[in-house]
Amino acid sequence: MDWAIVWFLLLGFGVFMYVVLDGFDLGLGILYPWYQPDERLLMMNSIKHIWDGNETWLVLGGVLLFAAFPPAYSLVLSHLYLPVMIMLWALIFRGVAFEYRFKATTSKHWWDFAFFAGSSIATFCQGLMLGVLLQGLTLEEGQLTISSWSWLTPFSVFTGFALMVGYALLGSLWLVWKTSGAIQQHSRKLAIMLLVIIAVLLCVVSGWSTLLDARIMDRWFSFPNMLWLAPLPLLTGYALWRTWCGLKQPSEREWLPFAWVIAVFGLSFIGLVVSVFPFLIPWQLTIWEAIAPAKSLNFILPGVLVLVPVILAYTLFGYKVFSGKLDTLDGGY
Amino acid sequence: MMEMDGALLSRIQFAWTVSFHILFPTITIGLASYLAIMEGLWLKTRNPVYRAQLLFWIKPFAVTFGMGVVSGIVLSYEFGTNFSEFSQATSTVLGPLLTYEVLTAFFLEAGFLGIMLFGWNRVSERMHFAATVIVAIGTIISAFWILAANSWMQTPAGAVLDKQGVFQVVSWMEVIFNPSFPYRLVHMLLASFLTVSFLIAGVSAWHIRKDRQNPVAQKGLSVALWAALVLAPLQAWVGDLHGLNVLEHQPIKVAAMEGIWETEQGAGLRLFAVPDQEQETNHFEVKIPYLASLILTHDAQGTLQGLKSVPADERPPVAVVFYSFRIMVGIGMLMLLAAVVGAWLRWRGNLYSANWFHKGLQWMIPAGLVATLAGWYVVEVGRQPWLVHGFLRTNDMVSAHPEQRVLFTLILFVIVYSLLFAVYLYFMRKLLKRLPSIDATVDEKESIKSQSAEYLTTSSTTTGIPS
Secondary structure, eight states: OOHHHHHHHHHHHHHHHHHHHHHHHHHHHHHGGGSOHHHHHHHHHHHTTTHHHHHHHHHHHHHHHHHHOHHHHHHHHHHTHHHHHHHHHHHHHHHHHHHHHTTOSSOHHHHHHHHHHHHHHHHHHHHHHHHHHHHOOOOGGGSOOOOSSTTOOHHHHHHHHHHHHHHHHHHHHHHHHHOOTHHHHHHHHHHHHHHHHHHHHHHHHHHHHHHHOHHHHHHHHSTTHHHHHTHHHHHHHHHHHHHHHHHHSOOSOTTHHHHHHHHHHHHHHHHHHHHHTTEEETTTEEHHHHOOOHHHHHHHHHHHHHHHHHHHHHHHHHHHHTOSOOOSOOOOO | OOOOOHHHHHHHHHHHHHHHHHHHHHHHHHHHHHHHHHHHHHHHHOOHHHHHHHHHHHHHHHHHHHHHHHHHHHHHHHHHHHOHHHHHHHHHHHHHHHHHHIIIIIHHHHHHHHHHHHOTTTSOHHHHHHHHHHHHHHHHHHHHHHHHHHHHHHSOOSEEEOTTSOEEESOHHHHHTOTTHHHHHHHHHHHHHHHHHHHHHHHHHHHHHHOTTOHHHHHHHHHHHHHHHHHHHHHHHHHHHHHHHHHHHOHHHHHHHHTOOSOEESOOEEEEEEEETTTTEEEEEEEETTHHHHHHHSSTTOEEOOGGGSOGGGSOOHHHHHHHHHHHHHHHHHHHHHHHHHHHHHHHTOTTTOHHHHHHHHHTTTHHHHHHHHHHHHHHHHHTTEEETTTEEGGGSSOOOOHHHHHHHHHHHHHHHHHHHHHHHHHHHHHHHSOOOTTOOSOOHHHHHHHHHHHHHHHHHHOSSOO
16 A cells, blocks of 8 residues: 555545635635625624634644645745745634624624635635645755745736635535525626636636646646546536536526535646646655655554544534525524 | 844744734633533523523633634644744654644534534534533643643653654654653643633622622632632642652753752752843842752752753753743732632632622733743743754754744734734623623524624725725
């Protein structure tokens, strides 16, 4: 068994869970300006009980990277110092907005702004980091001397905005699922628009990334790779189309478009991994170079294998407790 | 004097962010257990006073918990951003411990917090109680792992440093149950429970001063003072055991705590002194002869190792450790005194009418937080110059950032956290000021609806976001 691959998959699972779960939370914040004030209260209400659990996947991603691929953890975080810090500050403001928005009397609009700005900036930073990782870190003489602004490139800024659109789409589809009436109609319109934009952005990012490095181009367009990998873009296209259908002809299963967009995220994520595998940090560090010693990993493997399903079970239970439409304003604590 | 370099700035930044963070878990660990006990008592006795306690304290709990979550995430990334060498060297040990903290505690707390705070009308009473208990257990499990990790840095065991400068684990049992861990865990949990006891006692005293006959406030004061009467002496005893353990494994830290420069027989207890790192001596010493030796070695003539027994570059900054220790112990003594006075007043039947005592308790609302912070400064500053005691020096473990960059983030952390703390205090004051009512109900649907109606009429003109 190749343990580096196992841990890479587990890490990937954690990151993907974060992207989807906190993705729709952050998306609601990004979409704030496009909703009426009373609708905003409903939006915040719809996730007030789950955002904390969703954000925990980010902590899991961080500690799994720390535990399983330590060199990657210190290299990435030191190198992306400023974007990481800015993301953390943004997440702080986004998080406390939940606490104080409901208790505020005169400062509500400040917390609304904190929620919107915090969500938007945190997402932008995440997208930017994704772009930098795909591009590869610029290391001076292979050392950990940390050059300051190399993370700020046209490509990384572009992926930053692209992720904002992606999360906004997730957020709008969450509302399509969880609300009814005018706000649902409005969300559906927004979702259709965002879906078109994201389809374009996905094409641009995919094309642009193949131009970043000959190795990515080679991975996708050499024979026979092309045959094996062709299903990925095709399936992504299919999932996008199904989302479109679900929005244009609403059925009773209003969660369907949300589910299909999660599939789009999943396929894009796989595509990203395919582009640079087996590098954890492109062209610098492979998963085999970065993997932690067995004595450490064997200690947490049983824990991960037993506890992650348990966590998923009670997370699901939590969602079931709060299932149903959110047209009534639910009680607070 | 150390120069203002990137390493020092990274250390200051970590100290600032971790000091800020620890305030919130210190409250939530104790408060979660208090809420679980109150909910249990309510279900068992159906005495509405317990329910009122639960409903009153759940709001400050939620706000404090939220602050703990957002400030905690920062820490899990700061090892990598500012201490990359450290994270490379210790990830083999600390990575798994932190992973278990996330898997066994963070998810558990987050998963059931939603039900605890918002699930009143959606789950049965028993399920709600279960959620509260699970959140309380989660906070304690979290303390277990993070204190195992911290204690390992104080008294490393079960791992060897290899040629590449990376720790390789030999025994996980020895890593987790390293020599100082049991003492530190119990000491911290008791600190948290004591902090919350005095928080509740102080706030209840405040309410009683405004409404003498309030049964909820009286119950709060009563329960909190009973708890303090048990916990304060217990903490003194555990603290003493913990001190003896430190003496065994980190004698230089104890020397700094006691301000002992020369290795001495029959060392006196310095009540006050001004330690001078440069001249390797104390000024203005006031001491009780033989007492330090007596406390630490249980022998008036016992020998205590002095700071000068190790080279100057292996000594911690003495003054910080010395004063922090005195602040912690002083507050501990004050708590013990307050608990005893409370018991005496109760015996005399004056507990709810002694205005001077209530005023005093109000002043002690933040006492536990100050003592806990001071205690952590003893632990962490006392470990310097080591990051992992005896193995890794803090200054060698820092990421190679240019100083301006760290200075920039440090300044922003100071601004952001100061702002947040002011907001936190403002809202806590607002929440704690309300008099608890025996007929408090869970269902706040109406208030939220009216809030939204009011919001509709006011926000369209004031909101900063274009609509």
